[in-house]
Amino acid sequence: MTNDRRNFIKKSVLAGAGLGLFSNQILSAEKENSQLELSNKNEPKSVIRMAFIGVGLRGEVHLEECIKRKDVQVIAICDPDKNSAIPRAKKIIGEYYGEKNKVVEYSNGEEDYINLLNRTDVDAVIISTPWEWHTRQGVLAMKKGIAVGMEVCGAMDLQECWDLVDAHEASGTPFFGLENVCYRRDVMAVLNMVRQNLFGELLHLQGGYQHDLRNVKFNDGKQFYGGGVEFGDKGISEAKWRTNHSVHRNGDLYPTHGLGPVGTMINLNRGNRLISLTSVATKSRGLHKYIVDNGGKDHQNAKVEFKLGDIVTTLLTTANGETIMLSHDTNSPRPYSLNFRVQGTQGLWMDDIDSIYIEGRSPKGHTWEKADAYLSQYDHPLWLKYGKDAEGAGHGGMDFFVIHSFIESLKRNEPCALDVYDLATWYAITPLSEASVAQGGQLQQIPDFTRGRWMSRKPIFALDDRY
Ligand SMILES: NC(=O)c1ccc[n+]([C@@H]2O[C@H](COP(=O)([O-])OP(=O)(O)OC[C@H]3O[C@@H](n4cnc5c(N)ncnc54)[C@H](O)[C@@H]3O)[C@@H](O)[C@H]2O)c1
Numbered sequence: 001m002t003n004d005r006r007n008f009i010k011k012s013v014l015a016g017a018g019l020g021l022f023s024n025q026i027l028s029a030e031k032e033n034s035q036l037e038l039s040n041k042n043e044p045k046s047v048i049r050m051a052f053i054g055v056g057l058r059g060e061v062h063l064e065e066c067i068k069r070k071d072v073q074v075i076a077i078c079d080p081d082k083n084s085a086i087p088r089a090k091k092i093i094g095e096y097y098g099e100k101n102k103v104v105e106y107s108n109g110e111e112d113y114i115n116l117l118n119r120t121d122v123d124a125v126i127i128s129t130p131w132e133w134h135t136r137q138g139v140l141a142m143k144k145g146i147a148v149g150m151e152v153c154g155a156m157d158l159q160e161c162w163d164l165v166d167a168h169e170a171s172g173t174p175f176f177g178l179e180n181v182c183y184r185r186d187v188m189a190v191l192n193m194v195r196q197n198l199f200g201e202l203l204h205l206q207g208g209y210q211h212d213l214r215n216v217k218f219n220d221g222k223q224f225y226g227g228g229v230e231f232g233d234k235g236i237s238e239a240k241w242r243t244n245h246s247v248h249r250n251g252d253l254y255p256t257h258g259l260g261p262v263g264t265m266i267n268l269n270r271g272n273r274l275i276s277l278t279s280v281a282t283k284s285r286g287l288h289k290y291i292v293d294n295g296g297k298d299h300q301n302a303k304v305e306f307k308l309g310d311i312v313t314t315l316l317t318t319a320n321g322e323t324i325m326l327s328h329d330t331n332s333p334r335p336y337s338l339n340f341r342v343q344g345t346q347g348l349w350m351d352d353i354d355s356i357y358i359e360g361r362s363p364k365g366h367t368w369e370k371a372d373a374y375l376s377q378y379d380h381p382l383w384l385k386y387g388k389d390a391e392g393a394g395h396g397g398m399d400f401f402v403i404h405s406f407i408e409s410l411k412r413n414e415p416c417a418l419d420v421y422d423l424a425t426w427y428a429i430t431p432l433s434e435a436s437v438a439q440g441g442q443l444q445q446i447p448d449f450t451r452g453r454w455m456s457r458k459p460i461f462a463l464d465d466r467y
Pocket of ligand 1: 053054055056057058059078079080081085109110111113128129130131133151152153178179180236237238395
């Protein structure tokens with residue numbers, strides 16, 4: 001244990017009863033971490049040699065977040081898109097490393113990632129590819145002993161989730177689920193409040209992906225967002241591949257931004273686990289309407305039948321007796337919201353109205369207070385320490401933290417804060433919700449990817465101000 005960490009724990013313990021739970025979690029996690037460390041093969045490192053598979057709009061954000069760090073050396077990039085993704089990535093690399101940089105390019109088709117993963121000088125890879133590629137690329141990387149940071153989505157089927165878990169367990173290779181919203185400043189402040197028992201015992205949580213994606217799902221094949229109603233081969237960026245999932249699938253296609261953050265608050269896979277879910281979907285109208293409104297009723301895409309219901313609602317139960325509601329709402333005009341609500345026996349926070357109510361503390365009964373003062377008072381130690389470094393990073397700074405956490409855990413050879421069991425659990429929501437919708441809301445059992453170890457695993461996510 002480092003001196004910094006010891007000091008933080010000491011300060012937390014001295015801070016008194018309010019921090020008791022937090023401190024106990026830290027001490028237990030230290031114990032589990034040190035046990036896990038014994039089984040880790042790699043030595044601590046000062047520099048992580050990093051590669052990137054997929055350098056489209058998301059991959060280039062990760063590339064820039066990594067390349068500006070002194071503790072990362074970018075070794076290679078891989079993307080079959082030689083017209084846009086590769087030149088944009090090379091521009092970023094040139095800005096930081098100059099024209100004579102030695103970053104190697106793999107752009108010979110969709111399978112060239114295999115050649116990248118055959119390299120022996122890569123410590124870690126960040127995968128930001130279309131959803132259907134994540135598992136096979138992540139599994140191969142782990143087999144090769146290359147640590148994986150994997151972007152978010154939902155699995156194609158449950159087997160993919162097990163494949164990731166199996167590859168991690170067989171190889172012992174580190175795996176990080178890059179769920180950046182877990183690091184959102186207000187979400188982390190609320191996590192801090194949960195750990196200090198402000199809301200009492202948690203009962204119900206909500207989250208979701210409520211994002212009008214119509215000009216992401218369609219474009220004109222030239223600009224990334226909107227300007228036309230093309231998708232598939234005639235679209236670019238996410239319209240090229242993501243929209244096809246709306247044609248063929250009906251379920252919560254993007255569960256992680258809602259479930260990841262609330263999952264850390266109720267210690268999923270670490271003393272708690274998901275048990276079951278049921279999903280229902282509205283009819284599908286928004287995407288067809290968008291095509292007709294913007295491309296005309298005679299446009300060839302007006303004939304496409306979209307399977308994805310405009311609003312998919314999923315209810316989950318947990319082993320410890322909480323319920324979670326997730327919403328997936330990407331086809332309609334609406335302001336962005338991840339729909340967070342965190343409610344316990346003593347009070348609740350609601351993201352949409354930026355409000356909080358705590359019995360015995362809020363000045364007036366039955367009346368909301370604005371959450372701002374609470375969010376400042378309970379600002380998470382990580383944000384207090386690294387807020388300045390995160391300035392300018394993507395998504396209000398949280399993209400700094402997700403990369404920071406991945407790199408720091410690799411350097412220290414400590415367990416990843418959001419691990420393969422977390423990602424497998426989040427990813428599993430998609431195929432299970434598809435099955436539930438198809439069966440009229442039939443209850444689905446959620447696999448225990450930890451194979452029973454959720455009962456003894458201790459929380460490790462953001463317990464201090466390190467990463
Ligand atoms: N966490 C977030 O906030 C966030 C935001 C946006 C996207 N994402 C996720 O990031 C991932 C990528 O999304 P995006 O917006 O960058 O999409 P994108 O279409 O802009 O980029 C994907 C890139 O992958 C490349 N690619 C396709 N097949 C490949 C292969 N076999 N090997 C290597 N590269 C391949 C494409 O050419 C493209 O450049 C998705 O999982 C998406 O859901 C996450």
